[in-house]
Amino acid sequence: MCLGIPGEIVEILPDRPDLAMVAVSGVRRAINIGLLDKETVAPGDWILIHVGFALSKIDETEAKAALDFLESIGQAYDDEIAALRQSMIEQG
């Protein structure tokens, strides 16, 4: 829950500008980007996600470092990704 998970923005949804499709650890999920400056967010950007919301933009190196950290902690990250897979955040 407290873990910040890096994800790469794949697509910003035209009908819901506060949502983006994001690739997170091999999973594609809708993530709320309403807390970022919209003008500065584009596909290909990396973001740090907390419980379904992007809290900050990060660079690719930081994303990789964050992923390595998460993978190193084992169970907690597996649980978080399992929860994310079941997440139903979506359009509408």
Place this chain on the structure above:
Amino acid sequence: MRFVDEYRDADTARALAARITALCEPGRAYKFMEVCGGHTHTIYKHGLEDYLPPEVTLVHGPGCPVCVIPMGRVDDAIHIAHQPGVIMTSFGDMMRVPGGDGSFLDAKARGADIRMVYSPLDALKIAKENPGKQVVFMAIGFETTAPSTAMTVLRAHAEGITNFSVFCNHVTIIPAIKAILDSPDLRLDAFIGPGHVSTVIGCRPYEFIARDYGKPLVVTGFEPLDILHSVLQILEQLAQGRSEVENQYARVVPWDGNPKALAAIDEVMELRPHFEWRGLGFISHSALKVGDRYARYDAEQIFEIPGGRVADPTSCQCGEVLKGVLKPWECKVFGTACTPETPIGTCMVSSEGACAAYYNFGRFTRERVKEATRR
């Protein structure tokens, strides 16, 4: 994708360690608190204490939101979950946290409809799909998760959803740090400041620690070299007689935080006069409730809340661990009666708790250290 060797390189770690050692005044004992559970994890996982000279001790702070939830609040949430027509939702981390009368998992086994969600937005979706039910989200966490809860309430409001509410247990990090600074139990020299919380609140809220208490605080990333670097920055400050807030994690943390996230919290929530923290007791203005304007989304307005206080089991020393007074292995029940499989205290339940982190990663290092000293 580039590799992250720049954050991991062992030679760099040793070079940093040498500079750290050179900066320590011989015979002076330094105590630095890492506030955040994520840092505790990195420290144990990578055995960072082995890189540090004996003068420097890292103590673990209260920055694990699951760990600081008092048992009475768990009981209150379970009470709500047992009301007719209620679906209780919460993060997976919450499911095994013991209240005075069992955990969410126990309540679920007794028939309560309690569901694990990844995000408060998932809870809102459940509410939309179950218009005949009242869906309650058990909100926990520091400023890292509070904006998400606030944004979800705003979404519910915008969509006119009336069967969704929040049982708000969000806490704020600054009053907890202040409580520790004011506590007579512990003399700290400096703080390794939280990373993710700071992406929201920024660095300015820590300035009083440097100004009024004369203690350095360095906002720090989660890589092993980040932490060593931060220890070095702290020692440089101490050696030069400075106490400042520095941002070692500027690659993620903006000095002013995330204004939109702060605005969302401000819009939806207000500070409680006081709130009980497990182990730390009541702390003034240390937690958030749903504000009056959004009272229809406040589970505490919708349901009767028993509000009982439950004392921690006498054998449990989570309070001392959360304040940094005890190391996990110094607790009476650590690793014997209290393990991640059968946790007595919250610090062992949450994967971010100091005890769980130490149990999973640190124990063997310490045993090795003990063996080495015996020889």
